[in-house]
Amino acid sequence: MREIGSHEFALAAGAVPERSHGAEPEFTSHDLLCVLNAADQTANLELTVYHTDRDPVGPYPIRVEARRVRHVRMNDLIEPEAVPLGVPYGCVLRSDVAVVAQMLRQDTRDSGRGAPGITCLPFV
Amino acid sequence: MREIGSHEFALAAGAVPERSHGAEPEFTSHDLLCVLNAADQTANLELTVYHTDRDPVGPYPIRVEARRVRHVRMNDLIEPEAVPLGVPYGCVLRSDVAVVAQMLRQDTRDSGRGAPGITCLPFV
Amino acid sequence: MREIGSHEFALAAGAVPERSHGAEPEFTSHDLLCVLNAADQTANLELTVYHTDRDPVGPYPIRVEARRVRHVRMNDLIEPEAVPLGVPYGCVLRSDVAVVAQMLRQDTRDSGRGAPGITCLPFV
Amino acid sequence: MREIGSHEFALAAGAVPERSHGAEPEFTSHDLLCVLNAADQTANLELTVYHTDRDPVGPYPIRVEARRVRHVRMNDLIEPEAVPLGVPYGCVLRSDVAVVAQMLRQDTRDSGRGAPGITCLPFV
Numbered sequence: 001m002r003e004i005g006s007h008e009f010a011l012a013a014g015a016v017p018e019r020s021h022g023a024e025p026e027f028t029s030h031d032l033l034c035v036l037n038a039a040d041q042t043a044n045l046e047l048t049v050y051h052t053d054r055d056p057v058g059p060y061p062i063r064v065e066a067r068r069v070r071h072v073r074m075n076d077l078i079e080p081e082a083v084p085l086g087v088p089y090g091c092v093l094r095s096d097v098a099v100v101a102q103m104l105r106q107d108t109r110d111s112g113r114g115a116p117g118i119t120c121l122p123f124v
Numbered sequence: 125m126r127e128i129g130s131h132e133f134a135l136a137a138g139a140v141p142e143r144s145h146g147a148e149p150e151f152t153s154h155d156l157l158c159v160l161n162a163a164d165q166t167a168n169l170e171l172t173v174y175h176t177d178r179d180p181v182g183p184y185p186i187r188v189e190a191r192r193v194r195h196v197r198m199n200d201l202i203e204p205e206a207v208p209l210g211v212p213y214g215c216v217l218r219s220d221v222a223v224v225a226q227m228l229r230q231d232t233r234d235s236g237r238g239a240p241g242i243t244c245l246p247f248v
Numbered sequence: 249m250r251e252i253g254s255h256e257f258a259l260a261a262g263a264v265p266e267r268s269h270g271a272e273p274e275f276t277s278h279d280l281l282c283v284l285n286a287a288d289q290t291a292n293l294e295l296t297v298y299h300t301d302r303d304p305v306g307p308y309p310i311r312v313e314a315r316r317v318r319h320v321r322m323n324d325l326i327e328p329e330a331v332p333l334g335v336p337y338g339c340v341l342r343s344d345v346a347v348v349a350q351m352l353r354q355d356t357r358d359s360g361r362g363a364p365g366i367t368c369l370p371f372v
Numbered sequence: 373m374r375e376i377g378s379h380e381f382a383l384a385a386g387a388v389p390e391r392s393h394g395a396e397p398e399f400t401s402h403d404l405l406c407v408l409n410a411a412d413q414t415a416n417l418e419l420t421v422y423h424t425d426r427d428p429v430g431p432y433p434i435r436v437e438a439r440r441v442r443h444v445r446m447n448d449l450i451e452p453e454a455v456p457l458g459v460p461y462g463c464v465l466r467s468d469v470a471v472v473a474q475m476l477r478q479d480t481r482d483s484g485r486g487a488p489g490i491t492c493l494p495f496v
Contacts, residue, residue, distance in 0.1 A: 004134050004216060010376050012408035012441060013474040013492060022234060036136035036174055036214030050408055050441045069136060069174045069214035090408030090441035090472065092376060100214065102137040102245065110394060119243050119367070119491050120137060121474065128258050128340060146358060160260035160298055160338030193260060193298045193338035224338065226261040226369065243367050243491070244261060252382050252464060270482060284384035284422055284462030317384060317422045317462035348462065350385040352491075366479055366491045368385060 003098035004038040010092045013121045014049075016074055017107045018086030027108050031074040031121075033093075036100040037064040043097035049083055050090040057081055064099060127222035128162040134216045137245045138173075140198055141231045142210030151232050155198040155245075157217075160224040161188040167221035173207055174214040181205055188223060251346035252286040258340045261369045262297075264322055265355045266334030275356050279322040279369075281341075284348040285312040291345035297331055298338040305329055312347060375470035376410040382464045386421075388446055389479045390458030399480050403446040405465075408472040409436040415469035421455055422462040429453055436471065 017029035037043040043066075046059035060077045064070045074083045083089060093101055103121040141153035161167040167190075170183035184201045188194045198207045207213060217225055227245040265277035285291040291314075294307035308325045312318045322331045331337060341349055351369040389401035409415040415438075418431035432449045436442045446455050455461060465473055477491050 004132070008376070010408060010410065010472045011474070012472045013404070013406035013443075013476045014441070015443070027234065032137070034137035034212070034214070036134060036216075038134065038174065038180075038214070038216055050410065050439060052441055052443075056410075056439055067174060067180055069138070069176055069212050071137075071139070071176075071212040088406065088441050088443040090406070090410070092408075092410055100134045100136040102135070104137045104243075104245075110399065119476075120245050121476075121492050128256070151358065156261070158261040158336070158338070160258060160340075162258065162298065162304075162338070162340055191298060191304055193262070193300055193336050195261075195263070195300075195336040224258045224260045226259070228261045228367075228369075244369050252380070275482065280385070282385040282460070282462070284382060284464075286382065286422065286428075286462070286464055315422060315428055317386070317424055317460050319385075319387070319424075319460040348382045348384045350383070352385045366477065368491050 005036070005098045005100040007096075007098055008092070008094050009101045010090070011103055011121055012090045014074070014089035014091060014103070015087065016083065016085045017105075017109045019109045021108045021110065029108050030106050032104040032106065033062070033072045033074060034069070034102045034104060035062070035064045036069045037066060037097060038100070039097045040066050041097055042066055043095050043099050045093055045095045045099070047077070048092045050092070052088050129160070129222040129224040131220075131222055132216065132218050133225045134214070135227055135245055136214045138198070138213035138215060138227070139211065140207065140209045141233045143233045145232045145234065153232050154230050156228040156230065157186075157196045157198060158193070158226045158228060159186070159188045160193045161190060161221060162224070163221045164190050165221055166190055167219050167223050169217055169219045169223070171201070172216045174216070176212050253284070253346040253348040255344075255346055256340065256342050257349045258338070259351055259369055260338045262322070262337035262339060262351070263335065264331065264333045265357045268356045269358065270356055277356050278354050280352040280354065281310070281320045281322060282317070282350045282352060283310070283312045284317045285314060285345060286348070287345045288314050289345055290314055291343050291347050293341055293343045293347070295325070296340045298340070300336050377408070377470040377472040379468075379470055380464070380466050381473045382462070383475055384462045386446070386461035386463060386475070387459065388455065388457045389481045392480045393482065394480055401480050402478050404476040404478065405434075405444045405446060406441070406474045406476060407434070407436045408441045409438060409469060410472070411469045412438050413469055414438055415467050415471050417465055417467045417471070419449070420464045422464070424460050
């Protein structure tokens with residue numbers, strides 16, 4: 001069977017909004033890592049997080065079962081250390097099995113003055 | 125004539141928002157599958173939907189006539205089963221004719237606390 | 249000099265929102281076609297617009313001078329006929345010179361119930 | 373080691389919103405250039421900005437250290453001249469080292485009538 005997706009992804013525009021409005025966890029601000037593993041075997045991913053002023057941190061291991069989709073909030077990645085909020089980050093994602101990865105940001109920092117919303121940060 | 129588009133698309137960031145504000149159907153939350161068939165023959169597409177905790181479901185057949193565009197709400201795909209709302213999904217779309225496909229999300233879960241909006245979830 | 253961009257673009261997710269809130273023309277809902285011509289010669293583009301239920305319309309001619317950027321609202325394309333509002337469309341853009349093209353939607357249909365916002369509809 | 377990213381990027385949909393609502397600098401409208409340099413050497417980038425009615429301006433030099441991410445507001449690029457607000461621009465970004473680049477717009481022109489939000493303007 002033909003592979004669907006890629007083995008490596010990278011992103012420059014990361015930054016988990018630090019504040020939120022609305023009921024948790026639905027409206028909590030977050031960057032959401034979305035992975036589709038359409039293959040017939042488990043995918044073992046490793047995420048490396050890049051910062052502005054110190055060495056990259058990782059790998060964060062992420063496992064996606066065969067023929068499943070998985071959405072992980074960056075806020076929930078705490079080992080080897082929590083991804084800091086409110087500051088820029090980049091990341092590189094590598095997978096032993098070809099997968100499809102996308103990042104989706106939900107920003108509820110403010111509700112009455114603009115800048116809320118959802119946007120997709122495409123990996124390259 | 126040269127083909128426009130691709131025969132296969134995949135997406136990891138699916139999740140139809142479960143609630144809505146505003147007049148139906150215009151402001152109902154949805155994921156909107158958009159397909160352009162610029163070819164001179166009918167395109168027969170098959171969509172497979174991936175879930176977090178069970179086997180993929182499909183195929184959902186979608187037909188797009190020659191030299192036409194078609195927008196289909198994921199909420200309206202009910203055969204072989206309705207796409208569940210409020211939970212992550214991924215999908216793979218295959219077409220016998222090269223087409224252009226894009227997914228557009230409208231999120232009107234909440235209007236006064238942020239997180240409304242429209243975003244494009246690019247296929248890969 | 250190396251070319252920047254492509255000679256052909258296609259988009260499936262077109263739909264100019266029919267209503268608007270806020271001062272015109274700044275807050276008028278629109279789909280905005282953005283073209284960068286980084287080459288040293290004028291680019292002559294032809295846009296073809298695809299519909300859901302009738303044959304494609306065009307070409308709409310668009311001219312972008314050498315080493316210039318140009319943003320054109322789809323609402324302003326009226327020859328050979330106005331692009332209809334509030335309905336799906338797709339389009340194919342062809343250029344004699346390699347250019348960079350992007351579509352940006354501003355949606356101000358409603359301000360108090362969600363679904364406003366700006367999104368980029370990437371060409372493929 | 374394999375390169376991550378590209379040496380050249382281009383964008384057509386630039387336009388820094390001219391007005392803002394909310395506390396500065398967090399809610400100030402901006403276009404945000406995001407660069408990830410996952411390589412082991414410093415990346416020296418040159419940005420050229422294209423306008424609608426005059427010759428391109430640049431290069432704007434941007435330096436990104438090895439294994440770091442950097443986010444730069446277009447509003448902060450003032451040498452050789454400030455990027456004008458409220459008007460269309462395009463840009464071409466070149467780097468001596470392969471990097472990942474993305475542009476993110478925050479638009480807080482208005483909060484009560486729609487059109488706020490964040491969107492990613494993908495480079496091509």
